[in-house]
Amino acid sequence: MSAALTGFQSSVLKPALDPVGLALEYYTFAVAQVGEPAMTSLLNAYRAIKTQPAQQIADTLLETSASSPSSQAQLAQSVVAMWYLGSWYVPGVVGGGGFAPPPLQVISAAAYTNGLVWRVMQSHPMGYSPFTFGYWSQAPAPLSSFGVNSGNGGGQ
């Protein structure tokens, strides 16, 4: 489900050999925040459509065409934000005054350094560069090399 929601390959989110273990950490964290029933219901909604193309799954679960998202879609938003930004944003709490809503918590240091948003910008987490001196004077590798899910499968 997270692969479809985020647009990233499931091998990025949950590698076969996973030394960081973010998928479990995030699942546990989210369940502790919203309770088992809410998360189960979101997962059930996903299971019902998991064979559809990934973008369609994301749009359905996030209700991107609806005028306002249901509480289940707001939970899906928080799941996306968690993967992208490594922080928990309380479902339904939106930003204002020109800035994002304050997150409840940065889930962990590893959550920060593994945020997907840095891949989206073809870069690295601020404060955690895997690159070497002078890389910034050249164009980065293409977006496709940052683990984006260019295929159409529903993932897991």
Place this chain on the structure above:
Amino acid sequence: MSTPQYDVVIVGAGVSGNLIAKELGLAGKKVLILEAGLAVPDSREEYMENFYLALAKTPESPYPALAGRQGSKFNPVGELPDPASLPTPRATVLSLGKSPNISYLVQQEPFTELHPNDPNPQNPPADKGGNVRGLQFSSTFERNGGGTSWHWLGTSLRELENDIRMKTRYQHAEDWPVTYGELQELWALAEKEIGVAASTAQQEPLEVVGLVYPPGYQYPMQAIPMSMVDQAVSSAVAGLEVPGMLNEAGDGPAPGTQMYDVFVSATPQGRNSEPYDDRRVCAGNTNCIPICPIQAKWDPTVTLGKALDTDRVTVSYQSVAYNVEVNGKNATRVDYYEWSRDPNGNLTKVSKSVSGKIYVLACHAIENAKLLLLSNNWKGIANSSDQVGRNLMDHPLYLTWALAPQPIFGYRGPLATSGIESLRDGEFRKDRASFRMEIGNEGWNFSKGDPYTTTMDFIQGTNNANVNPPPGGSGQPVRLGGLNLVQQLNNIFTRQFRIGCMFDQSPLAENRVALDVDQATGKPNNVDGLGLPRPKVEYGLDPYTMEGFRMAAYVCSKVYERMGATEFTVNGVGGTGDFTYKGKNYHYYGAGHVVGTHRMGDNSKTSVVDASQRSHDVQNLWIVGSGSFPTVCTANPTLTLMALAFKSARSIIAALY
């Protein structure tokens, strides 16, 4: 009189204090540094962890104010600590514009803080002379081992020759009491200590603004490469000229004004382009502020380590100086509180004293002034000129931001690698503040709190960053997920960039640091956790400085126009750092370049220290740091304040013989 315990007692383990300690230690002098804050940690991983977990990645976020990490016992999530509960409170970004139960600096709160529900916020009005008073001093600082320059950017520009002789050349502000030739020699020492990466050949075009090096001079290391963002700005502005002064409408040159070339220069930077001083090469973490994770950027702990290696230097941490005792023209001891917290969080303090032959105050422009004013039972010392605490300056920073027409790949490399330095000097300095323009490599991180703001906008369907709906789109903000979200965010983030303009603001006697003490009763209004009165700050801008803002906004718009970029700059009304000039709203940020509070000069009636940063009034007292700058000039101050510290160290060693 008993024999002094030390040759020299230094207050503050930052840039100046550590450098002077090192030089004195190498000369065999016995030195004690009193540092108000916590010790330098064994590993910067501790600070990195603070940074990773901070909800807001502000400059102060990695550093403890004894508050500890957010979420810890002393710093609950979402709450800012009361400065009255802290032994070493400091000004922080998150506390700017807040009331004294949150803000360490006691100052005018902005309209939006005083009237949060007023639908029509106002900026402070200008007085008869066009000055805007009642503004917020927006620079922040640290109080810990190593000081604020843990999070300096690394920019190591030299001042221009006319920067230090403004009065003679342009009949404005003040001259410095040192010659350019002497500074050139001192800068070379500082560049070696820091390890500045730059190329004099690359800097040569800046001869047009009077930047010249002694023949044959070479920086210690090859230059840092220009970023993709720099390259995009640089090629776009080729051939661009802007006027020295604007017409009244602000849309073109004033009649008869000169035109000036705009071009981009690689910035000399205090970060390693090659292994230097046992430190690593810059890996482009894009995090110089708040913290370089690998110490590729020099910081004051590097020099502190060398000072300690002399075996002649001792540091006493958690030691807050609160009085310099003066007898006639001599300082005789420093009184300080040694503080600690027990496991329950209770603060305890023990009053101690220490003596030296010579005393050096090196604890930051605001803290130096505070300590001078606190001394002699809060009646002040070294202040026959009445200039202590006055002429408070910053580089008020005007930030503009834009989307380039094509990807230029920000969020990569050191935070800033180039700037427009070609407008730093000209005849216009008779009439308006000069400025340098820093090109940012961190997208809209500074401007809009990105990547957070834009990401949440596209997840939640809000428009806080003003790019949802995306440029070219129309109607309501969109909500996206999956690959659509990836592609939209990639499209925005890879095109974001910003320019920060920093002004040579006028020194004004009424911009000042005083003690927050009730004049009638003599009792403090607001104290820190040790019971010491806090700094009360008054700040405003004069028309000379604000005219600089007007020009900077114009130049930024011309640069963006040349690039085909779309500007998204927003200037608020009624908030911290908001003001109105000639009918247009502006916002400034603090640059952390705190200057002027114990200015140097040849005349003891109008200045606090001499060219060696030695007090005019107290013969064995040196008051050092950027507080000694008579003007803030057009270069970021760290290089020059270290250069002056070299000069002070020499004069102290000479005085000890």
